[in-house]
Amino acid sequence: MNAALEPALRGRTHVLLDFDGPVCSVFAGLSAAEVADRMRQRLRDAGQSITPEWEEENDPLALLSRISRALPGLAEQADAVLTELETDAARLARANPDIKPVLDACVGTGRTVLVVSNNSGQAIDLYLRREGLTGQVERVVGRVPGEPASMKPSPRLLLDAMGETVAARCVFIGDAVRDVEAGHAAGVPTIGYANKPGKAAKLTAAGAVAVVESLLPLADALTSIDSHL
Numbered sequence: 001m002n003a004a005l006e007p008a009l010r011g012r013t014h015v016l017l018d019f020d021g022p023v024c025s026v027f028a029g030l031s032a033a034e035v036a037d038r039m040r041q042r043l044r045d046a047g048q049s050i051t052p053e054w055e056e057e058n059d060p061l062a063l064l065s066r067i068s069r070a071l072p073g074l075a076e077q078a079d080a081v082l083t084e085l086e087t088d089a090a091r092l093a094r095a096n097p098d099i100k101p102v103l104d105a106c107v108g109t110g111r112t113v114l115v116v117s118n119n120s121g122q123a124i125d126l127y128l129r130r131e132g133l134t135g136q137v138e139r140v141v142g143r144v145p146g147e148p149a150s151m152k153p154s155p156r157l158l159l160d161a162m163g164e165t166v167a168a169r170c171v172f173i174g175d176a177v178r179d180v181e182a183g184h185a186a187g188v189p190t191i192g193y194a195n196k197p198g199k200a201a202k203l204t205a206a207g208a209v210a211v212v213e214s215l216l217p218l219a220d221a222l223t224s225i226d227s228h229l
Helices: 005-009 032-045 060-070 072-091 099-108 121-131 156-162 177-186 199-206 216-224
Strands: 014-017 112-116 139-141 170-174 190-193 210-212
Touching: 005 210, 005 216, 014 099, 014 156, 032 060, 032 072, 060 072, 072 121, 099 112, 099 216, 112 156, 121 139, 139 156, 156 177, 170 177, 177 190, 177 199, 190 199, 199 210
Parallel strands: 014 112, 014 170, 112 139, 170 190, 190 210
Antiparallel strands: none
């Protein structure tokens, strides 16, 4: 077992999961760059002007943030367009084969699973239904519609997911530096999922309490650790 996993998981009754990465590759079938292109085109078709700066952005979530900062009045419309496109992408998303053992381990040990993501809740719900995972996830917390500032690294989504549960009973699993930053701001330890080369060092430097390159050790640790539930 990864030695850092035991202290990170012991006593944690609520497992918060990022969506894109740990659960699936949401833009595997419909790429992020294509979603950004379609997003721009939808906005053009609706009569909106697209600035050169927006043309250069291939990350649709980053594009949403840029639009919101430049034209706050357009945030709700842009978010609605992106939600539709993310839902299309979720239909083509590639599952992470290691997530099912993690969910099984959580359910088997009485832990609550919450998906907390910058992606839209609508897209996440569709994916979970598609994969038959809704019974293993207590709640989905996606970005607040029309409020891109709610996205990580803001702690807002994590805090919303936690509700009345104290941070000491929670652990977050994410694959990006912004996940670690959001966890730190919310007072929740984050286990970094280094699913691509170079991520381990970045997640460690950001302050992840443990880093794994596969989710399978996490599933094993959840099952074997006495969590005192």
